[in-house]
Amino acid sequence: MDIVNILRDKILNSVDELVEEKKIQQPLNIDNIVVERPKKQHQGDYSTNVAMVLGKALSSNPRDIGELIKSKMGYEDIIDAVSLDGPGFLNIKINLKFWDSLIIEIMSNDKSYGEDRFGSGRKVNLEFVSANPTGPLHLGHVRGAVFGDALARLLEFVGFKVTKEYYVNDGGAQIGILVRTVYYRYLQTLGDDIALPEDSYPGDYLLPVAEKLLDKYGKELKNIEEFERDKIIRNFSLEYMMKVIRSDLASLNIEMDNFFSEQTMINSNAIETALSTLKDKGLIYNGIIEAPKGKTHTDWEAREQMLFKSTKFDDDIDRPIKKSDGSWTYFAPDLAYHADKLKRGFDVVIDILGADHSGYVSRLKAVIKAFAEKRVEFEVKLVQLVKLIKNEKVLKMSKRAGDYILIQDLLEEVSSDFIRFVMLTRNNDVPLEFDIDLMLSKSKDNPVFYVNYAHARITSVLKRAKELNMWPLSKVEDLEKRTFPLIENELTLVKKLSEWPNVVRQSAKFHEPHRIAFYLNEVASSFHSLYQSSYESGSYRFIVEGAQELCANRLALANSTQIVIKNGLSLLGIVPLDEMY
Structure with a gap:
């Protein structure tokens, strides 16, 4: 039961009646009409801006429209009273019987309370992480990984069919660097006194790869032809690193549905096929692009090259497809990959990228528009950086990785559930500070502790009630016969629980799972x-x-609160604690 949607429907029905009676004109746009909890308690249980929106659209006095709508809103079953406030806000007071029935509904629906099916089975391709397979996952990957997984859980909860996808960048120059670095580590493991080349991957994390390579091949790799040797090292290293990455993801309770190989795509001539499609649409041509603006580029050379006419789809410039040496640009595989997503029939495509990829957004949107044969929703979510703090100092280095804090380093400090919750306490496009000391503290300033403490308290209460044969209730429906009215703090908590279905819907609609973390903190505070x-x-x-x-x-209210907390944490991929540490 989504009280917000129920009220919004009642409001829109009232508007339709007024239009039929020709008391107002048909509004062109009703998307801006919202129903929300007011900031001040005396303003009712819910407030709507419908009169303000229609007043502006119809060039009429909002208060006059508000009076008309107020007269049409029946006070049966849910609504107890409607009042007009300020310039034209309608404040709605809910019938007390509704709050009693809500507790019954929450307990009856349990895990499905708040579930919504507005996704209607539409297929979603959700690509996230997609880190180069040249090393373990580090702090820079954690936030995007957790955000993507939580968003996938949320979208599935509202009826979408989600494919969680990892794009394996195994076809670029970075793989050559990986192969070279592993070979030098292999030689060092053999005892050769040799330093890593400057453009190698630093840190110790590739030493185990070299050791396992030595275990399997002995000294053989030193004596075979370079091309064959590099091929062996490439396949061996990629397989090893992808096992490490899968393990890192699993340690955060993340499991991908599909790993999409760039090299396999290239070998299948998918780039050529995609370009052929664009040529047929007149979107590929040979031309000269201008030098990048803003700086003087001494090495810039104007030359004719193959270009994608992305400006036709609101991109800043047309994008190069091939380099001067005839090899593909970085953009070419991206273009073919997104064409492949559409070929697989996805209705919604979401890319989760690091904030340093902001320049890619317009060109990717152009690709989707160029290839789409049907209406496809496409969005790029950019994830900002995370700053790790301990003892009031920013941590920056990991010996194993060289330049980064690895996921495994972080897990030595706090649990994966704590990591997941903290990564979702801010909107993805806002920088985040991860304070390890705060996350280990037992205070309300620690949101992970605060929410779990509420769940653990309820578990303790219900356990004691069970020992006294007071729980569980024989019949949930018996609560309808209650004679004890809700007291003020109980009513505040029930009203907060009523928001859950709308929080789910809005979080899914705007692809913002952090709203759930915010909401759970508010529920915990009320409890x-x-x-x-x-x-x-x-x-x-x-x-x-x-x-x-x-x-x-009272136990039914506690149980309803626990259900909402448990459902919310589940969508965040977190197991609630029954006992505090």
Whole structure:
């Protein structure tokens, strides 16, 4: 039961009635009409800007329109009262019986409370991480990995069919550097006194690859032809590094559905096929592009080259497809890869990239528009950097990696569930600070602790109630006969729980799973406030001796809160704690 959608439907029905009665004109756009919880409690349970939106669209007085809509909104079942406030906001007070019925609904639906099917089975390709297979995953990859996995869980919860995809960059120059570095490490392992070349990958993480290479081939690789040797090292190293990457992802509770190989795509002539399609559409030509603006490029040479007419689709410039030596530009495989996504029939394509890829957005949008044969939703989500802090100092180095903090380094400090939650406490396009000391603290300033503490408290309460034969309830429906009205803090918590379906919908609609982390913190805050509250009769208790019916009501509220917290953490890929550490 999504109270926000219910109210919005009632409001729009009222508008339709007024249009039919010719009291107002048909508005052209109703997308800006929102129903939300007001900031001030005296303004009702929900507020809507419908009169303000229609007043502007129809050049009418918002308060006059507000009065008309107010007269059309029936006060049966859900709505208890509607009032007009300020320049034209409509404030809605909900019938108290609704809040009682909501608790029953939450308990009856359990894991499916908040579930929405607006995805309607549409297919989503969600590409994320896609780190070069030249080393383990590091801090720079963690945020995008967690964000992508949480978004996938969220989209599946609302009815999409999601393919989580990792694009394996195994076809570029970086693989040559990997092969060379592993070979030099192999020689060092054999005892050769040899230094790594300048353009090698630093750190110790490739030593195990060299050692396993030595175990399998002995000294044989020193004595075979270079081309064959590099081929062996390439295949061996890529297989090893992809096992490491899969293991790193698994340690964060992430499992990909598909690993898409760039080299396999290149070998299948997919780039040539994609370019042939674009040529048929008149979107490939030979031309000369201008030198990059803003700086003087002494090595710039104007020359004719193969170009994709991406400016036809609002890109800044037409994009080169081939380099001067005849090899493909970095953009060429990207173009073919996105053409392949569309060929596989996805309705929604989402790329999650690092903030340093912001310049790629317009060209990728152009590719989708050029190849799409049907309406395809495409979005690029850019993930900002994470700053790791410990003892009030920024950590920057890892001996194993050379320049980066590895995922395994981070996991030695905090659990994967803590990492996941913290990575989702900010919008993806906002830089994030990960303070290890804060995450290990037991305070409300630590959101991971605060939410889990609420869940653990409820687990303890229900466990004690079960020992006293007060839980579980024999029939959830018996709560409808309750005679104890909700007190203020209980009502505040129930109202917060009512927001969950709309939080899910909005998080999925805008691809913003951080909204769930925010919301769970608010739920935990409301619960802790109730748990610690005091009244004339003394401190608040969920279990009160000699008051079976009162306890049943309060335990049902606690259980409903636990259900929402558990469902929310599940969408974030986190297992809630039943006991605090």
